[in-house]
Amino acid sequence: MSDRIDKIRQQLSAYIDGELNDADASVVESLINTRPDVARELQELIEVRESIRSLPRHRASEGFVDEVLAKAERLRLVATSDAPEETALPWVRYIATAAVFFIALSVGAIVSVMLWSASQYDPEVVALSHDSVTESPETLTDDSDYYEPQISAKLRNEPGGEPAMAMRAYEMPTQQSSSSLDSSATPLAESTESNEEISEIEYARQKVSHVLEEAGVTVDEPQEQRLAGLRQVRINVIDADENQRLQIASGLARLREEMPADIELKLVDDALPQKPEAVQREMLRYVQAVTDLAAGNIIMPAQTQACGQMALVINQLLPIDFNDATRGDHTDTPASMPSEP
Amino acid sequence: MTSKASKTVTTESGPAGDQRVSTTLKFEDEALVEKCRKGDMQAFGFLVAKYQDRLVNMMYRMTGRWAQAEELAQEAFLKALERIGQFRNQSGFYTWLFRIGANLALSYRRRCGRIRFTPLDGDGLDETQAHALGNRLAQHREPSPDVGIESSEQSRRVHEALERLDDEHRLMIILRDMEEMDYSRIARVLDVPVGTVKSRLHRARCMMKDMLKTPQGDHE
Numbered sequence: 001m002s003d004r005i006d007k008i009r010q011q012l013s014a015y016i017d018g019e020l021n022d023a024d025a026s027v028v029e030s031l032i033n034t035r036p037d038v039a040r041e042l043q044e045l046i047e048v049r050e051s052i053r054s055l056p057r058h059r060a061s062e063g064f065v066d067e068v069l070a071k072a073e074r075l076r077l078v079a080t081s082d083a084p085e086e087t088a089l090p091w092v093r094y095i096a097t098a099a100v101f102f103i104a105l106s107v108g109a110i111v112s113v114m115l116w117s118a119s120q121y122d123p124e125v126v127a128l129s130h131d132s133v134t135e136s137p138e139t140l141t142d143d144s145d146y147y148e149p150q151i152s153a154k155l156r157n158e159p160g161g162e163p164a165m166a167m168r169a170y171e172m173p174t175q176q177s178s179s180s181l182d183s184s185a186t187p188l189a190e191s192t193e194s195n196e197e198i199s200e201i202e203y204a205r206q207k208v209s210h211v212l213e214e215a216g217v218t219v220d221e222p223q224e225q226r227l228a229g230l231r232q233v234r235i236n237v238i239d240a241d242e243n244q245r246l247q248i249a250s251g252l253a254r255l256r257e258e259m260p261a262d263i264e265l266k267l268v269d270d271a272l273p274q275k276p277e278a279v280q281r282e283m284l285r286y287v288q289a290v291t292d293l294a295a296g297n298i299i300m301p302a303q304t305q306a307c308g309q310m311a312l313v314i315n316q317l318l319p320i321d322f323n324d325a326t327r328g329d330h331t332d333t334p335a336s337m338p339s340e341p
Numbered sequence: 342m343t344s345k346a347s348k349t350v351t352t353e354s355g356p357a358g359d360q361r362v363s364t365t366l367k368f369e370d371e372a373l374v375e376k377c378r379k380g381d382m383q384a385f386g387f388l389v390a391k392y393q394d395r396l397v398n399m400m401y402r403m404t405g406r407w408a409q410a411e412e413l414a415q416e417a418f419l420k421a422l423e424r425i426g427q428f429r430n431q432s433g434f435y436t437w438l439f440r441i442g443a444n445l446a447l448s449y450r451r452r453c454g455r456i457r458f459t460p461l462d463g464d465g466l467d468e469t470q471a472h473a474l475g476n477r478l479a480q481h482r483e484p485s486p487d488v489g490i491e492s493s494e495q496s497r498r499v500h501e502a503l504e505r506l507d508d509e510h511r512l513m514i515i516l517r518d519m520e521e522m523d524y525s526r527i528a529r530v531l532d533v534p535v536g537t538v539k540s541r542l543h544r545a546r547c548m549m550k551d552m553l554k555t556p557q558g559d560h561e
Binding site for chain 2: 053069
């Protein structure tokens with residue numbers, strides 16, 4: 001009986017919205033007529049609805065349409081169905097597409113052959129690539145997050161590594177190691193997953209490094225750690241004045257949209273709490289600029305860092321494997337670490 | 342093209358804002374969408390003018406920030422234009438547009454879930470300083486043309502209660518009680534069954550009811 005009444009009560013909102021059929025509505029009405037508490041609840045729900053309806057409606061600003069149209073023009077989103085070059089010479093587009101596709105295939109094939117040859121005849125490279133692929137996450141050292149560029153640099157005898165090249169260099173030996181070079185190598189599926197994790201956080205690290213370079217600040221060696229469900233790279237900024245801090249914050253704000261979904265960028269800056277004597281106006285300008293420009297980034301005091309230190313933290317959220325107790329120190333997770341949304 | 346289209350809209354709307362929607366209603370969405378597909382920016386301008394207030398209002402109620410609301414609404418219109426070729430007109434442009442807008446608002450809220458700000462009453466700031474700074478920040482960061490619009494006590498309480506709902510329930514209330522969509526349209530916007538709309542909306546109203554019953558100051 002009670003369940004039935006509860007079910008009917010749950011229809012009250014639909015009843016006042018006129019969304020019930022006649023049969024259901026009459027059931028609700030009979031309950032309202034016999035139960036004062038239900039009638040009271042109905043009245044309260046009506047009042048809630050009316051109070052929400054009475055909220056003021058916000059209007060778009062006067063220049064809204066102009067702004068949208070201007071942005072649309074800039075983004076060249078206008079349909080080009082009546083563009084003469086499209087209709088007059090459609091075959092040019094097909095030929096151009098085919099040519100680009102052919103060139104891309106050729107380059108890919110050449111690079112693949114080169115990498116395969118290198119890994120076949122250079123035992124040092126094979127060993128290096130194999131080690132980095134099969135290395136378990138928990139054994140990564142502070143320097144280990146740079147092994148991708150190192151591998152590609154090794155293959156090309158260059159000091160640094162261009163990112164796209166690094167990915168290819170990383171992927172090719174992976175497949176070989178899992179198939180022919182070593183029967184104990186990491187399975188291919190697992191290696192592929194690992195590649196994705198590394199490439200995304202490496203991409204983020206390079207972007208962040210670029211922002212730091214543009215700001216002209218000096219940074220420590222990036223530090224990496226793995227925690228439960230999280231892979232984190234931390235870059236401490238050794239010294240930065242206020243303008244540089246603002247530049248970094250705005251740079252991060254720009255980066256935010258480019259980041260993959262599971263990558264978070266955080267700006268850790270304990271300069272604010274460490275400057276109680278600062279003029280309030282300056283603090284206002286600083287906090288406002290950072291919060292406005294860097295919306296989406298995290299600002300928090302780094303309690304374990306030196307006074308006034310700034311750091312950039314790149315987090316990659318990983319699926320938690322509860323069966324793998326050795327993966328990271330779960331108790332080491334800082335209280336301020338964001339949780340999975 | 343841009344100035345021409347927007348000028349036409351402005352001229353038709355006239356100085357009285359209320360005229361803006363009504364004068365453009367004579368254009369059927371379907372015809373405007375068809376023109377948009379052919380690259381007619383003036384038609385797109387009409388669609389923007391027609392739905393701008395409703396979309397901005399929804400975004401404001403979802404984000405609580407004026408600047409963000411306009412930005413997200415603009416993004417929704419641009420996405421709609423970008424994908425206008427994929428629009429099949431099965432559920433109407435308005436529903437489709439709000440679906441894009443709702444997804445953007447929910448994505449924004451999820452991103453915001455990761456934001457944490459330095460507590461201003463933390464180390465190095467005494468309570469008075471933090472309070473003053475917080476107030477000044479609040480004044481400076483939301484230069485909304487509708488500042489003070491929530492001035493009445495009742496409106497403020499309703500607004501606060503709405504803000505404390507989780508995203509899905511809040512969106513349900515906004516679409517039903519502010520946008521006055523029927524359940525089937527809400528279901529299409531949110532891509533959920535009508536039954537879900539029914540139960541979720543009732544739950545949202547019950548939560549609102551409880552929050553509005555609670556004496557002020559007992560929320561936390």
